[in-house]
Amino acid sequence: xxxxxxxxxxxxxxxxxxxxxxxxxxxxxxxxxxxxxxxxxxxxxxxxxxxxxxxxxxxxxxxxxxxxxxxxxxxxxxxxxxxxxxxxxxxxxxxxxxxxxxxxxxxxxxxxxxxxxxxxxxxxxxxxxxxxxxxxxxxxxxxxxxxxxxxxxxxxxxxxxxxxxxxxxxxxxxxxxxxxxxxxxxxxxxxxxxxxxxxxxxxxxxxxxxxxxxxxxxxxxxxxxxxxxxxxxxxxxxxxxxxxxxxxxxxxxxxxxxxxxxxxxxxxxxxxxxxxxxxxxxxxxxxxxxxxxxxxxxxxxxxxxxxxxxxxxxxxxxxxx
Amino acid sequence: xxxxxxxxxxxxxxxxxxxxxxxxxxxxxxxxxxxxxxxxxxxxxxxxxxxxxxxxxxxxxxxxxxxxxxxxxxxxxxxxxxxxxxxxxxxxxxxxxxxxxxxxxxxxxxxxxxxxxxxxxxxxxxxxxxxxxxxxxxxxxxxxxxxxxxxxxxxxxxxxxxxxxxxxxxxxxxxxxxxxxxxxxxxxxxxxxxxxxxxxxxxxxxxxxxxxxxxxxxxxxxxxxxxxxxxxxxxxxxxxxxxxxxxxxxxxxxxxxxxxxxxxxxxxxxxxxxxxxxxxxxxxxxxxxxxxxxxx
Numbered sequence: 001x002x003x004x005x006x007x008x009x010x011x012x013x014x015x016x017x018x019x020x021x022x023x024x025x026x027x028x029x030x031x032x033x034x035x036x037x038x039x040x041x042x043x044x045x046x047x048x049x050x051x052x053x054x055x056x057x058x059x060x061x062x063x064x065x066x067x068x069x070x071x072x073x074x075x076x077x078x079x080x081x082x083x084x085x086x087x088x089x090x091x092x093x094x095x096x097x098x099x100x101x102x103x104x105x106x107x108x109x110x111x112x113x114x115x116x117x118x119x120x121x122x123x124x125x126x127x128x129x130x131x132x133x134x135x136x137x138x139x140x141x142x143x144x145x146x147x148x149x150x151x152x153x154x155x156x157x158x159x160x161x162x163x164x165x166x167x168x169x170x171x172x173x174x175x176x177x178x179x180x181x182x183x184x185x186x187x188x189x190x191x192x193x194x195x196x197x198x199x200x201x202x203x204x205x206x207x208x209x210x211x212x213x214x215x216x217x218x219x220x221x222x223x224x225x226x227x228x229x230x231x232x233x234x235x236x237x238x239x240x241x242x243x244x245x246x247x248x249x250x251x252x253x254x255x256x257x258x259x260x261x262x263x264x265x266x267x268x269x270x271x272x273x274x275x276x277x278x279x280x281x282x283x284x285x286x287x288x289x290x291x292x293x294x295x296x297x298x299x300x301x302x303x304x305x306x307x308x309x310x311x312x313x314x315x316x317x318x319x320x321x
Numbered sequence: 322x323x324x325x326x327x328x329x330x331x332x333x334x335x336x337x338x339x340x341x342x343x344x345x346x347x348x349x350x351x352x353x354x355x356x357x358x359x360x361x362x363x364x365x366x367x368x369x370x371x372x373x374x375x376x377x378x379x380x381x382x383x384x385x386x387x388x389x390x391x392x393x394x395x396x397x398x399x400x401x402x403x404x405x406x407x408x409x410x411x412x413x414x415x416x417x418x419x420x421x422x423x424x425x426x427x428x429x430x431x432x433x434x435x436x437x438x439x440x441x442x443x444x445x446x447x448x449x450x451x452x453x454x455x456x457x458x459x460x461x462x463x464x465x466x467x468x469x470x471x472x473x474x475x476x477x478x479x480x481x482x483x484x485x486x487x488x489x490x491x492x493x494x495x496x497x498x499x500x501x502x503x504x505x506x507x508x509x510x511x512x513x514x515x516x517x518x519x520x521x522x523x524x525x526x527x528x529x530x531x532x533x534x535x536x537x538x539x540x541x542x543x544x545x546x547x548x549x550x551x552x553x554x555x556x557x558x559x560x561x562x563x564x565x566x567x568x569x570x571x572x573x574x575x576x577x578x579x580x581x582x583x584x585x586x587x588x589x590x591x592x593x594x595x596x597x598x599x600x601x602x603x604x605x606x607x608x609x610x611x612x613x614x615x616x617x
Contacts, residue, residue, distance in 0.1 A: 036526065044525040051518045145358075148513075150566050161550060237513055237546055239566065244514060287507070288522030294479045294508035 017260045021275035028279065028304070032286045039289050046168065052281035053174035054079075054229045054236075056274065058248055059255040060181055061225035063273040064218045066256055067185075067198045069265030070125040072219065074114060074132035075226040075252055079245030080140040082107040083230030086156070087149040087240035096156040104227045110136055111223020115216030125219075133249070140242040150239035159228075160235020170232045177225065182270055194218060199266030255280055258305060280305070349379040350595055351399030353392055355412040355436070357384040361584045362410065365434065368588025369408070376596050378405075389416035396420035400427045406444075406595045410434040417441075430598060434591045435584075444598055447591050450609030451483055454561060454580045455490025455536075460497070461578050461614055462532045462559045469500030470531030473523055475544060477511040477536035484511075487536045487561060504530070509540040516543025524551050532557040538567035538579055545575050563615050571615055578616045586610045 033040035058075050065072045086103030090096055110132055117128045154161075162169035185191035193214045197204045204211050229248075234240040257263075258279060259272030283304050287297050352369055354362050366382060373380045381404060383395035389412045399407050400423055407424055411417035414437055421441030424431050431438075433446045462472065474491060477484030495501055505523045509515040516539060524530070524547060533556060535541035541560035548556055560567050563581035570576035587610050594604050 038526050041525070044522075047521055047525055051521060054514075148566060151569075233514060236550070237517055237543060239513065239542070241513060243512070246512070284518065285522045285525075288505070288519050289526040291505045291507065291526070294476050294506070297479075297508055 017269075017272055018275070021259065021272060021279070025275060025279050025282065028282050028286070032282070032289070036286075036289050039286065044285070044289070046171070048278070048281045048285045049171045049174075050168040051285070052277050053168075053170035054233050055248060055251050055255065055280070056174045056277040057177050057225050057229040057232065058222075059252040059259075059273050059277050060177055060270055061222035062249075062252040063256045063259070063261055063268050063270060064181065064185070064194065065125070065222050066253075066261040066263060067194050067265060067268050068215050068218050069198055069201070069263070070118065070215070070218065071129060071253065071263070072111075072114065072222045073126065073129040073249045074110060074136055075222060075229075076245035076248035077133045077136035077140065078107050078110045078223055078226035079230040079233060079248060080240075080242055081110065081136045081143070081230075082227035083234040083240040083244060084140050084143055084149060084242060086231055087152065087234055088143070090152055090156045091149060096153060096158075099156060100159075100231055103231050104224050107223040107225070107227020107230065108220050109223070111220040111226075112216070114223065115219030118219060119212035119216040137242070144242050146242060148239045148241040150237075152234070152238060157235035157238060159232045160237070162235075170236070173228065173232060177228070178270060178274065185270065190214065190217070195266055197265075201265075251280065254305060258309065349381060349402070349404045350592060351396075351402070351404040351407045352380055352382045352591075353385055353395045353399070353407065353409045354382065355385050355392070355410050356387040358386065361582075365410065365584035365588040368585035369592045370588070371585075372589045372592035376592065378592070378596060380592075385412050387412055389413050392417060393420050396424065400424055400429060403427075404429065405599050406430045406432060408432045408434055408591045408595055409438075411436045411438060414439045430595075432591060432595050432598075434587050445594055445604055445606055445608055447587055447594065447608040448610060449582045449587075449612055451486035452490040452493070453609065454582075454612040455487035455492075455534075456494045457490070457612060457614060458487075458534055458559045458561060458578070458580050459491040459494025461616075462534050462557060463494060463498045463501055465557045465559075465577055466501070466531040468498050471502050471504045471527065471529050472532040472534065473520070473527070473530055473544075474503055474506040475516055475519065475533065475535035475540040476506060476508040477540070479508050481511075484536050491534055509535070509543070511537045511539055513539040513543040516540030517547050518543075520544035520547040521551070524548065524553060530556050532559070534559045536561055538562045538564045538576075541576060541579075542566055542570065545570065549575075568615060571617065578614050580612050581615050582612055583610060 062072055082103040085106040086099045089102050090099035114128050114132050117123050118125045159169055159173055164172055193209045196209060197211055197214055201211060233244060255276035256268060256273045259276035261268030283301055287300060292300060354366055357363055357366065370380060385392035385395055392412045407429055409417060409431060411433065417438045418441045421431050421438055425442045430444045433443050435448050437446045476488060495503060504527050507519050507523060509519040516535065520543065533544055535544060538560040541558050545558055557577045559577055560579040563579045567576055567579045571579060590608055590610060594608055598604050
């Protein structure tokens with residue numbers, strides 16, 4: 001590091017996580033646009049945003065969970081269970097808004113159970129949410145005997161299929177969740193407490209922060225957001241399936257970590273996670289648009305994510321010199 | 322003294338009596354089915370019963386209720402009963418292996434139906450011919466779009482036997498139509514939401530698509546949702562498996578066709594080949610069961 005004092009400042013700005021993630025995204029997009037002109041069309045970019053919103057909604061919740069040194073492995077199963085609850089109710093003649101509410105409640109209930117066990121029973125979140133992952137998936141399978149529920153009224157599908165002012169509703173839902181969480185995390189005392197629990201739980205107890213309640217609330221949030229993602233997904237597919245959301249937990253965790261969240265807690269931003277989600281969405285889209293051989297797909301996906309992480313890790317380790 | 326004598330006489334009588342019983346038992350076939358809680362396997366059982374009646378053999382049927390422990394105890398029961406042969410539709414390809422090894426040790430031939438076994442000695446495996454099914458789907462799709470145009474293939478989980486075989490059959494069929502170009506061949510992992518997202522992306526890249534073949538119905542149903550949301554009309558979709566949602570989509574005219582397995586045929590062929598084998602006929606290592614297209 002031969003840079004002078006001014007150089008350090010420039011380095012700090014240049015290598016801030018946002019700039020790094022932003023450039024990774026920009027380079028990816030530029031490369032794809034060069035290889036396939038159709039990549040860079042408004043309709044494809046809107047398409048990527050719409051596809052990314054289900055995973056994005058979950059990943060935002062995951063970011064909050066990781067902030068308090070937690071992890072939520074149950075999100076994929078909760079997506080399935082809560083969307084089935086909503087689907088079964090709306091098929092049973094319940095008005096669509098009540099069915100939406102029940103799906104969110106179901107997600108919140110799974111989250112509350114996770115939160116209670118983690119915060120008050122003091123069981124590690126990995127174990128608790130691994131249990132919920134199995135229990136919710138099993139409940140979803142039992143509930144329908146393994147079969148999907150499909151063919152919904154148009155109104156129920158709106159979160160997945162609707163458009164408003166030229167923007168797909170899934171994208172608006174995602175943006176709304178982002179804005180609401182931004183206000184909560186950055187401007188409310190709740191957000192401040194979440195961050196202090198994550199960076200130093202002992203100090204948080206000392207500062208008279210209600211640690212168990214705040215921790216539990218974060219898991220409830222993750223559950224509700226998984227339920228919301230389930231509604232968007234069910235709307236898009238016109239079907240709720242007990243097998244839906246398989247592996248979503250890994251996508252959400254990968255997006256959050258790619259965006260700078262750290263399992264040691266306290267670090268991670270919504271903006272970083274958003275970038276992580278978009279990078280993953282662009283990779284998936286690029287693979288299909290370029291018609292990459294399916295056998296290479298996993299390799300390409302893994303390599304791009306690993307390369308981004310290595311680059312990001314080196315830069316953030318070396319930046320403040 | 323008198324008691325012991327009586328006992329030995331009784332034992333001798335029992336021994337004599339059990340002899341013809343054992344002989345009769347060799348005309349009996351044991352059938353273990355993974356679950357009868359699924360109409361597919363109920364139909365398979367009906368096929369087996371029909372053939373057994375026709376050939377005059379007796380069937381002992383067990384329902385494993387999707388429980389590997391239950392499957393194992395049913396297999397052990399059949400080995401105890403010294404049935405002539407065991408036809409098993411395993412709950413799990415690995416979990417069935419110890420029972421097959423026990424049957425092998427007891428000299429009872431084993432036949433697997435629909436789902437195979439990872440090891441142990443099996444006379445033959447009776448299952449749907451996925452290559453033929455893929456070919457059938459490809460030919461149907463090709464004819465439906467008039468023998469020329471652009472088609473998309475949605476691939477199952479890469480490396481699985483179903484994806485390999487269905488894809489192979491489809492590509493074989495496409496070779497017969499030089500006017501057809503496969504413009505995209507992408508993995509969507511047998512999954513409906515992946516089918517939706519992958520086909521959304523392909524729709525962005527391909528302004529012209531005449532037909533889609535997916536290695537299973539879940540993916541094709543996702544692709545149909547993508548095409549409908551994008552307002553792209555005139556694409557011929559063909560799926561595989563004939564799941565309920567797909568059969569309904571065929572009835573509604575949203576899906577052109579889906580390939581159906583024929584569980585009844587599996588049951589019929591299973592019993593037929595087991596009897597052939599017991600009568601000393603040579604039979605192949607695997608028995609492909611024909612598939613059929615559901616188009617209305």
